[in-house]
Amino acid sequence: QASALAHIGAWDYDLVSGAVTWSEEVRNIFGVGPEFVPTNDPRPFYEPEQWALLHKAHVACVKHGTPYDLEAEVKRTDGRRVW
Numbered sequence: 714q715a716s717a718l719a720h721i722g723a724w725d726y727d728l729v730s731g732a733v734t735w736s737e738e739v740r741n742i743f744g745v746g747p748e749f750v751p752t753n754d755p756r757p758f759y760e761p762e763q764w765a766l767l768h769k770a771h772v773a774c775v776k777h778g779t780p781y782d783l784e785a786e787v788k789r790t791d792g793r794r795v796w
Contacts, residue, residue, distance in 0.1 A: 716736065716738045717737075717738050717741070720738065720741075720742065721738065722735065722736045722737075722738035722739030722740075722741070722742055723735075723736045723738070723739065724736065724739050724751070726753060728775065731753050733751040733752060733753050734751070735751045742787060742789075742795060743758055743787055743789055743790065744789030744790040744791045744793070745790055757788070758787050758788050758789075759785060759786070759787065759788065760786065760788070763785040763786060766783065766785070767783060767785055770783055784796055
């Protein structure tokens with residue numbers, strides 16, 4: 714409930730299998746329903762410049778353990794944009 718009130722979601726990415734799991738709040742933020750199957754390629758939800766920053770941070774985290782905390786504008790499936 715706290716995550717929903719704060720509009721904070723969580724997702725998991727399994728480095729071995731590539732499986733991605735989104736919390737209900739992440740689905741709400743992105744504007745997708747429970748039938749949506751997330752992949753490890755969320756590029757359609759971001760502008761190219763923002764995706765490049767997110768991807769660079771993610772790769773550094775996976776390869777070197779470098780933590781990151783970024784905010785990015787999301788392009789929802791209904792056309793709205795949210796931070």
